[in-house]
Amino acid sequence: MNVECEQQGSVSQVTITGPSNDTSQLSLATLFVDCLEELFVWLSCADLFALRRKCKRLKTTVDYYIKVNYPKIGKAKINDQRFQRLHQMDGDSIGLIKDISFKTETILDASQLAKIKEILGKVQRIILDRSHITAEFYDCFLKHCSNLRGLYIGDKGGAAANANVVIGTDNSWLLREYPSLESIQMYGAIEVPELKTFFCLNPNMRFQTDVKFLETNRHLLSDAQVDQLLMCYVIVDIGSIIDLFGELYRHGFYKRLSIYALFRLHVQNDINQLALIPALHTLWFFDHDKGRILPSMPHLKYVVIGLVDESEVFESCAKNNVGNIERLRMLEGSIVKIASFLRHFPKLKHIDVFRFVNRETYFDGDVIDLQALNKERKKLENACKVTLYVQEDIYLATKWATMKTAFDSIELKRSIETQH
Structure with missing residues (x-):
């Protein structure tokens, strides 16, 4: 046909x-x-x-x-020019927007926010800085966000009126319950007493922050609880935060810990201290010396690997954790190294590759030899089926050339299909 x-x-x-x-x-x-x-x-x-x-x-x-x-489609970066056109979009196009990242230089006041309240009611994730809004945050903004799942507030610019106001005129918006909200982000060395009430009203939240914010508010969090604590965008000495995580975990503040911070791990004794961090679930593998070995971390499930050099040494470094890692995200990936991961990580279920380098044995142009990778996975006994997420051009080239993207032990999908 x-x-x-x-x-x-x-x-x-x-x-x-x-x-x-x-x-x-x-x-x-x-x-x-x-x-x-x-x-x-x-x-x-x-x-x-x-x-x-x-x-x-x-x-x-x-x-x-x-x-x-395609959960990753629908991200809109709104600068000053685009903001003026935002409220003129038709209803169907508005429905496609899931994430809004405000990149405006102008402070958004109540009258400007009123123009986009229909759009705010559709979006699931919003990124903005403290300096973007000086109006009352709930009445002018959050009240309209009925489907909001993630709220990410950056520290750029700070708040003009009060250094300890997270955003808007005050922190009263933190004293409310938000049924749809699953994740919130705050940064900076600001003390937020209202945060304790917020987490009591909104339990099982994913809380994304930095070391400065945690250290400033550690006395407020002993009676609060989140499901997952995510640490981001800091370069610190690992030893300086062991006690902080231990204290928060003993008080029951978090169940799982994800560290996207960048650690300089050149000394084996420093690396061994990772095992002292309770419930470490996610780790960004960065700037790691060849020959260093990660300690056994039974809760570690998800590893983010930076440049291709890191992926080359990761397998030997992670030999104490091959039995528990379930997901790998690679900013740069070698297909030969991925084949090796398939042969050695039995619980691995997801590999997400942002960009392939060194396209070797398992590539023919943009076409992946998925059948060969399936055979590699089958060599490992009791191994989970792996979903490999790749760029769309590679996915389509492979699908059109081979007519098949799913085998017994491996399946190929576009990166835009992943939720993470």
Whole structure:
């Protein structure tokens, strides 16, 4: 069967040629949704966005497909110029926006925020700095964010009126319950007494912060509780924060710890101290000397690997943890090294590669030899099936060339399909 697409009028047409010489034309807009979704799998995101412009029904169908299948699509960076156009968007386009990152130089007042309240009601994740809003934060902003799952407040600029105000005119917004909110971020050496009440009203939160904020507020957090504590964007001596994490964990403040901070781990004695950090779940593997060995960390499930040089030494460094690591994220990945991970990490379920370098044995152009990688995974007894997330061009090249992206022990997906 041959399928050809052409443009006729305002609707794309599909010509389907069967075994005989008879040819029939079907409008894409008349196909069942299930049929359309089978076709969408073969298209790039650029193709999907072009398709949604053809007619209203296709726009609705494509939008729903994108929202369900591609959680990373829908991130909008809003500068001053784009903010002026934001409230002029149509309802369908607004529905595609999941994340908004405010990059404006202008302070957003109550009248400006009123223009985008409909959009705020749709988004799931918002990133902004303390300096962006000086109006009352709940009434002018959060009240409209009925679907908000993540709120990330940066420290750039600080608050003008009060150094200990997180954002807005005061911290009264922290004294409320937010049923949909799952994650919140705060930074800086500011003391926030309201934080204790916030975590009591909103338990099981993912809290993202830095060492300065934790040290300033450690006396307020002994009776609070979060599900996951994420530490980010700091370069510190590991020994200086062992006691801090130990104290917070003993008081029951966090259940899992994720460290995206950058540690200089050149001395084996310093590296061994990682084992003293309670419930360490995620670690950014960075600037690690060859020959150094990570200690056994039974709670460690997720490792982020930086440059390709780090991936080359990671396997030997992680030999004490091969039995518990479930997810790897690689900023730069070597396909040969990934094959080695498949042979040695039995509980590994996800590998997310931002960019491939040194495309060697298992590549033919942009096409991955997924069948060969499947054989490598099968060599390891009782190994979990692995999902390999790659850039879209690699995924589509492999799918079109081989017609298959899922095997018994490995499956290929686009990076935009991952939730992380």
